Amino acid sequence: MSKLNKNSNGYIFGFALLVILFCGILLSAVSGALSEKQKTERELERKKFILKSALGTAIDGKDKLAISELYDKIVEEKVLNGDGSVNPDVKVTEVNLRKEYKKLDNKTGLLPKGTEISLPIYLVKNEQSGDVEYYVMPMYGFGLWDNIWGYIALKSDLNTVEGVVFDHKGETPGLGARITEEKVQSRYKGKQIFDQSHSLVSVVMQKGEGNDYASDPHSVDGMSGATLTGKGVNIMLDNYMKLYQPYMESKMKKD
Amino acid sequence: MSAEAISTVEKAKPASEPLFSKKNRKLINNPLDADNPITVQVLGVCSALAVTVKLIPTLYMCISVTLVVALSNLLISLMRKVIPSRIRIIVQLLVVASLVAVVDQMLQAYAYDVSKQLSVFVGLIITNCIVMGRLEAFALANKPWPSVLDGIGNGLGYSMILIIVAFFRELLGSGSLFGYKVLGENYLGNGVLMSPVGACIALGLLIWAQRARNGYTEEA
Amino acid sequence: MENLLNIFVRSIFIDNMIFAYFLGMCSYLAVSKKITTAIGLGMAVTFVLLMTVPLNWLAYNYIVKEGALTWLNNLGVSKEFADFSKVDLEVLKFIIFIAVVAAFVQLTEMAVEKLSPALYTALGIFLPLIAVNCSILGAALFLPGKEFTFGESAVYGLGSGLGWFLAVVALAAVREKLSYSDVPKPLRGLGITFITVGLMAFAFLSFSGFKLPFGN
Numbered sequence: 001m002s003k004l005n006k007n008s009n010g011y012i013f014g015f016a017l018l019v020i021l022f023c024g025i026l027l028s029a030v031s032g033a034l035s036e037k038q039k040t041e042r043e044l045e046r047k048k049f050i051l052k053s054a055l056g057t058a059i060d061g062k063d064k065l066a067i068s069e070l071y072d073k074i075v076e077e078k079v080l081n082g083d084g085s086v087n088p089d090v091k092v093t094e095v096n097l098r099k100e101y102k103k104l105d106n107k108t109g110l111l112p113k114g115t116e117i118s119l120p121i122y123l124v125k126n127e128q129s130g131d132v133e134y135y136v137m138p139m140y141g142f143g144l145w146d147n148i149w150g151y152i153a154l155k156s157d158l159n160t161v162e163g164v165v166f167d168h169k170g171e172t173p174g175l176g177a178r179i180t181e182e183k184v185q186s187r188y189k190g191k192q193i194f195d196q197s198h199s200l201v202s203v204v205m206q207k208g209e210g211n212d213y214a215s216d217p218h219s220v221d222g223m224s225g226a227t228l229t230g231k232g233v234n235i236m237l238d239n240y241m242k243l244y245q246p247y248m249e250s251k252m253k254k255d
Numbered sequence: 256m257s258a259e260a261i262s263t264v265e266k267a268k269p270a271s272e273p274l275f276s277k278k279n280r281k282l283i284n285n286p287l288d289a290d291n292p293i294t295v296q297v298l299g300v301c302s303a304l305a306v307t308v309k310l311i312p313t314l315y316m317c318i319s320v321t322l323v324v325a326l327s328n329l330l331i332s333l334m335r336k337v338i339p340s341r342i343r344i345i346v347q348l349l350v351v352a353s354l355v356a357v358v359d360q361m362l363q364a365y366a367y368d369v370s371k372q373l374s375v376f377v378g379l380i381i382t383n384c385i386v387m388g389r390l391e392a393f394a395l396a397n398k399p400w401p402s403v404l405d406g407i408g409n410g411l412g413y414s415m416i417l418i419i420v421a422f423f424r425e426l427l428g429s430g431s432l433f434g435y436k437v438l439g440e441n442y443l444g445n446g447v448l449m450s451p452v453g454a455c456i457a458l459g460l461l462i463w464a465q466r467a468r469n470g471y472t473e474e475a
Numbered sequence: 476m477e478n479l480l481n482i483f484v485r486s487i488f489i490d491n492m493i494f495a496y497f498l499g500m501c502s503y504l505a506v507s508k509k510i511t512t513a514i515g516l517g518m519a520v521t522f523v524l525l526m527t528v529p530l531n532w533l534a535y536n537y538i539v540k541e542g543a544l545t546w547l548n549n550l551g552v553s554k555e556f557a558d559f560s561k562v563d564l565e566v567l568k569f570i571i572f573i574a575v576v577a578a579f580v581q582l583t584e585m586a587v588e589k590l591s592p593a594l595y596t597a598l599g600i601f602l603p604l605i606a607v608n609c610s611i612l613g614a615a616l617f618l619p620g621k622e623f624t625f626g627e628s629a630v631y632g633l634g635s636g637l638g639w640f641l642a643v644v645a646l647a648a649v650r651e652k653l654s655y656s657d658v659p660k661p662l663r664g665l666g667i668t669f670i671t672v673g674l675m676a677f678a679f680l681s682f683s684g685f686k687l688p689f690g691n
Contacts, residue, residue: 012339018345021354023570030357031566034364041367145490146620169620225446244276260621297665300500301609344606345577352570361567375616378569382609450680451497455673459666466661473664 043093047071053165054124054134054153056189057182076123076132082111084246092120097149101140109239119243124153134162137244141236144228146170148179148236154193158248161203164188166233176229187220193241198247202238204232282404286412287383287471292385293416294462299385303417304454310433312372313421319358319377321410324386327351328406331394339396347390348381355380385409420457424448479630482623486634492610493642493672494679499610503643504668513647516604520643521636523583523605524614525575528632531615533627534571539564540619572615580606610639646672 005011034052051059059067072117079090095118103115122136135152141148150166163186166179178184191203201218209224222230265358292298299320330350331338338346359377362370370377380386389409394402425431428448430438447453466472478638499520506516537543541563548559564571584602588595588634605611614635649671658667 006337006339008339012342015337016341016346019349023349024567027353027356027566027570030360034360037364038360039365041364045367128345172446172450279619294665294685297504298501300504301497301613304497305683345574345581348573348577348606349570354612356566356569359569374620375613377615378616379498381569381573382607384607387607410681413486421552444669447677450676451495452673452680454497455676459662459669459673462666462669463659463662471660472660475676 001164004175019178044068047075049151049165049167050075050122050124053151053163054136056163073215074125074127075136076125078121078123078245079249080119080121081247082115082117082119082243082246086243086250087118092122095120097138097140098147104239109235109242111243114156117243119247121244121247132156135248137240139236139240141232141239143168143171143179143232144176144226145172148229150179150234150236152188152237152240158251159192159194161188161191161193168229171229172226175223176226178223179229179233184223190217192217200241202234202241204234279401279404280456282401283408283411286405286408287415289471291412291416291465293413293458294407294465295471296385296388298388299383299413300349300458302379302383303413303420303458304451306376307374307417307421307424307454308428308449309372310418310421310425312369313417315362315366315369316373316376317410317414317417319355319362320380320383320413321407322387323351323354323358323380324389324410324413325406326354327386328394328402329399330354331390332397332399334401335395335397343395347387351386351390351432352381385413416458419461420454423457424453428453435473479627482627482630483634486631487638487641488679488682490635491638491679492613492635494676496610496613498613499608499639501510502604502608503639503646504665505618507643507646507650507668509669510644510647510651513643514640517643519605520608520639521633523576523580523602523608523611524632524636524639525629526583526632527579527611528614528618528635529625529629530575530579531572532618532623532628534570535615535618539568539571539583539588541565550612555665568616568619572612576611576615610635618683642675645675 034116037134044064044067048059049068051071059070062070066200077091077092079087081087096182097120100117100119103111103117105112120138123132124134124136125131126133133156135156135158136151136153139150139152146169147173148166148168150164152164154160155162168177170180171177171179187205188203193200193202195201195218203218203220205220206213206222207227207230211221213219213221286292290296293300293303302316302320307313321438327347327350331347334346355378358380359370362373362377389406393405397405422432425433427445429444430436430442437444445453450455489495493500493503502516506512535543536580537546542560543564544559544562546559547557552559580602586600614632618628621631646668650668653667653671662670
């Protein structure tokens with residue numbers, strides 16, 4: 001048998017084809033085998049964030065299974081339309097927060113008239129009585145560098161903040177990235193989003209750090225060196241509170 | 256201080272088995288110090304700087320890189336007699352890219368938090384010069400077993416530097432190690448060390464310490 | 476237009492490939508000893524980034540992304556045969572990006588060699604180095620997160636390339652001067668270069684406080 005000519009075009013082509021085939025099969029096998037697991041991991045993160053915003057440190061140290069079970073037990077998922085009505089045809093997992101966020105006008109932060117939007121909301125119930133204790137709403141926005149997102153949990157009065165969770169993609173480590181720290185997030189607890197005359201004022205992170213805002217229900221202490229990230233958080237919070245306002249108002253009227 | 260750290264790592268030699276002949280042991284030991292991929296060969300620097308803010312993601316990065324170098328060395332060494340030289344580079348890139356994609360998928364499935372933090376830098380293992388450099392310089396001309404050892408050695412040499420840099424950056428930058436606060440709640444952290452600037456300067460000082468110890472100098 | 480200008484300025488100064496992400500460090504350190512070679516490699520990187528980022532944008536948006544292959548259905552491939560709107564090739568994105576980059580670099584090298592021997596001696600020798608320059612693949616890997624339009628991706632490629640060019644020429648200038656100073660022996664070469672890069676990155680950090688006046 002004559003030796004194969006390694007530099008003939010046929011050989012090169014055949015060799016390349018073999019390698020590509022091998023890599024293709026390897027990769028599709030791996031991704032096929034792992035895609036379910038990846039999906040549950042992403043799901044789990046969402047569940048953890050939602051519970052964390054409402055229950056705070058109570059869920060720290062719980063393992064994945066426990067979190068997932070607790071979530072399935074006490075959280076009811078709903079998707080709202082822009083006018084605050086419930087849309088029974090859509091599941092929360094089908095809503096892409098980033099895509100919905102893109103529908104907002106990037107100057108005013110409001111939803112342009114006539115645009116449909118899907119807003120997930122999570123009702124966290126008391127484990128024993130089954131009454132709704134907290135309303136958790138997702139938020140999405142833009143920090144200094146890149147997208148930021150998070151969840152805010154309101155008490156059943158739909159006014160008092162129980163807790164917030166933030167995450168980010170590319171804020172500056174040590175400065176803006178501190179929005180993920182519990183120390184910063186805990187500053188929101190007990191603040192209020194409506195004022196006494198029932199108009200929406202949201203909660204504003206102030207400039208500078210180390211000031212006491214205990215007497216002001218609409219302000220929290222800022223992060224030094226990260227004023228612009230703080231501004232991004234403020235805009236995000238304000239935008240989404242406005243989006244959920246119709247739902248909150250309809251709820252409050254009923255009560 | 257870092258010179259001490261280096262010598263402790265050096266002691267952790269793999270147990271001598273028949274497969275680890277003197278020559279083969281050298282393949283692992285050399286890259287740890289005298290022939291370190293980062294501080295001497297100047298390869299794979301990008302990720303050394305970018306992912307070393309915290310120790311945990313750094314560890315995952317080290318394992319990923321070591322795995323990819325060792326496995327791609329093995330695969331290319333197995334193929335070394337049949338690869339047509341004209342498409343050598345493309346074939347190498349293809350093999351490395353597939354391995355990296357596998358690693359990326361694994362991270363997304365089993366270490367989702369870490370994979371989020373490492374973001375694009377997992378993908379950038381493909382162009383990590385250590386991988387391509389070892390394929391070209393070693394795997395194409397050597398048998399599979401020494402190639403695997405060479406891969407592991409270089410992976411460990413890379414890991415050692417990354418872990419030292421990450422150790423200092425996390426300790427001084429955020430006052431913690433592996434996420435646990437060790438410098439007390441009142442330590443405010445040091446933004447410079449967490450930023451890219453700190454990475455460069457820490458690596459520069461580390462190189463200084465290492466070269467002062469082993470006497471290696473280069474003409475600037 | 477405002478948006479394009481914003482992306483352009485950001486990718487040069489704020490999201491600088493070297494000082495913010497450390498991408499392409501290997502060749503950055505290797506060729507920054509002399510200004511002339513630095514200019515050569517800087518130009519080659521800029522050119523390759525300008526071309527490959529939009530190419531990879533096309534590859535991502537029409538091949539890789541979930542539902543990106545829907546155009547095959549629109550072209551007449553029946554949905555019963557294969558519904559492409561559900562096909563997701565994200566797992567292949569590394570391979571596809573690096574293949575685009577490697578193929579483009581190879582073709583450019585061949586074309587430059589044939590068409591302009593003068594340019595080949597100036598730039599051509601750097602081209603093989605570029606296929607494994609992290610900044611090229613890095614820019615491609617940043618694309619999925621950025622949701623650019625085609626035009627924006629081209630501007631981003633150009634800006635990133637110019638940022639890299641600026642960084643490499645600046646470092647070369649510093650290192651040329653540095654060779655006259657009395658640096659401690661073990662620190663010479665790589666050590667002092669890293670510290671220099673760190674200080675330059677420090678200077679570039681000051682750009683990060685600016686909110687650009689155009690777009691958001």
